[in-house]
Amino acid sequence: MAGLSVRHWFSTLFVLITLTALYLLFKPREYTLERSEKVLLWIFGGFFLLYPLGLLFSEFGHDGGRYLGVEIRYLLAIPIYLMVRQYPGLWIWLVRGAAIGGFVACAQAVYDIRVLGFFQAMGIYGPTLFGPYAAFLVVASAVGLRYEKALAWRLLHGAAIVAALVALGLTGSRAGYLAVIAMSVFWALTFLRGRWLVVTLALSCTIPTGAYLGSDFVKHRVDRVHQEAATYFALEDPSRTPGKLADDRVRIEMWRTALFIISEHPISGVGRGNYTDAAQSHVEQGHVHPEVAHHGHPHNAYLEAWVSKGILGFTLFLAMLALPLYLFLSRRDLGGSAALGVIHLVGIATVSLVDGSVIIKGNFTSILLLTLCVAMGSLMYRKHAQAHD
Numbered sequence: 001m002a003g004l005s006v007r008h009w010f011s012t013l014f015v016l017i018t019l020t021a022l023y024l025l026f027k028p029r030e031y032t033l034e035r036s037e038k039v040l041l042w043i044f045g046g047f048f049l050l051y052p053l054g055l056l057f058s059e060f061g062h063d064g065g066r067y068l069g070v071e072i073r074y075l076l077a078i079p080i081y082l083m084v085r086q087y088p089g090l091w092i093w094l095v096r097g098a099a100i101g102g103f104v105a106c107a108q109a110v111y112d113i114r115v116l117g118f119f120q121a122m123g124i125y126g127p128t129l130f131g132p133y134a135a136f137l138v139v140a141s142a143v144g145l146r147y148e149k150a151l152a153w154r155l156l157h158g159a160a161i162v163a164a165l166v167a168l169g170l171t172g173s174r175a176g177y178l179a180v181i182a183m184s185v186f187w188a189l190t191f192l193r194g195r196w197l198v199v200t201l202a203l204s205c206t207i208p209t210g211a212y213l214g215s216d217f218v219k220h221r222v223d224r225v226h227q228e229a230a231t232y233f234a235l236e237d238p239s240r241t242p243g244k245l246a247d248d249r250v251r252i253e254m255w256r257t258a259l260f261i262i263s264e265h266p267i268s269g270v271g272r273g274n275y276t277d278a279a280q281s282h283v284e285q286g287h288v289h290p291e292v293a294h295h296g297h298p299h300n301a302y303l304e305a306w307v308s309k310g311i312l313g314f315t316l317f318l319a320m321l322a323l324p325l326y327l328f329l330s331r332r333d334l335g336g337s338a339a340l341g342v343i344h345l346v347g348i349a350t351v352s353l354v355d356g357s358v359i360i361k362g363n364f365t366s367i368l369l370l371t372l373c374v375a376m377g378s379l380m381y382r383k384h385a386q387a388h389d
């Protein structure tokens with residue numbers, strides 16, 4: 001609820017939940033993990049283990065050591081999952097928290113714009129996190145509106161959707177805009193029927209269109225993507241462009257740089273935190289623009305996973321998203337927990353196309369893992385209970 005307003009809020013919660021999970025780790029459990037659950041836990045562990053291996057075998061510097069606090073979260077997600085797997089109703093409390101978080105995000109966004117005078121809503125970490133998380137709050141509240149039975153909670157979720165949409169719009173985050181459309185459309189097409197489907201799809205189209213046509217701020221942010229991309233691809237040789245590249249152009253150039261790095265180190269990658277050094281070597285060879293070496297990652301989680309952890313890291317990251325997504329879709333008859341898991345993973349997969357923070361920032365990684373564990377644990381509990389009814 002307060003993760004966008006209080007520094008280290010997400011990470012502190014992750015630590016507290018981890019301590020509880022470690023305390024309960026060796027107590028007897030009244031359930032047996034299914035094969036798919038064991039595979040997911042092995043994926044968490046394997047993704048972590050590639051981190052120290054990358055530090056040992058990289059030919060570049062060892063700046064990746066500063067990422068230990070982030071990387072270890074994938075390992076600690078294992079005891080967290082084993083804990084939350086015991087409780088069937090946790091997903092609804094996460095959704096209710098998201099509804100309250102929508103109001104907090106809206107208040108933070110208005111405060112940033114009206115009181116602090118920022119050009120866009122920043123929160124404590126800036127629009128890179130604010131936008132995608134506000135998008136999640138929108139659709140998570142919509143899930144609550146669909147599956148809650150009590151009128152009071154449904155009214156709260158309905159109001160929270162509006163509040164979180166306001167916050168999202170004020171962030172100016174193109175990743176957030178794209179994510180909210182992807183999450184809502186995918187959820188509607190896979191889970192909803194009848195009037196719920198029609199209404200959700202209609203809102204998924206009309207609200208973004210209305211925001212684009214009715215807000216100069218939103219229009220400017222969206223149009224800039226097209227303009228910068230067109231300018232970049234019109235360049236004869238981006239590496240020889242004088243001066244600095246604008247934000248969106250340098251992002252595309254960083255993706256091209258990442259492909260150069262992957263072509264040289266496809267199996268092992270270059271180790272976490274070594275993108276800058278690897279990019280600099282290509283700058284010196286005249287392959288890419290010097291601006292790319294001023295950034296710590298290629299601003300794409302898929303490319304970052306491959307650059308830092310090789311093809312196995314890339315494969316494990318894809319599996320971390322694809323395996324549970326398949327499970328959620330295959331048991332969408334179980335309702336809210338499956339819907340929460342689907343919209344969460346679709347949102348993460350979408351944001352990962354334009355940002356690497358999902359796997360390199362502690363707050364974003366905490367959101368990824370905690371929400372995934374809660375949704376997956378709730379789903380598997382209900383699946384197991386249904387099989388024994």
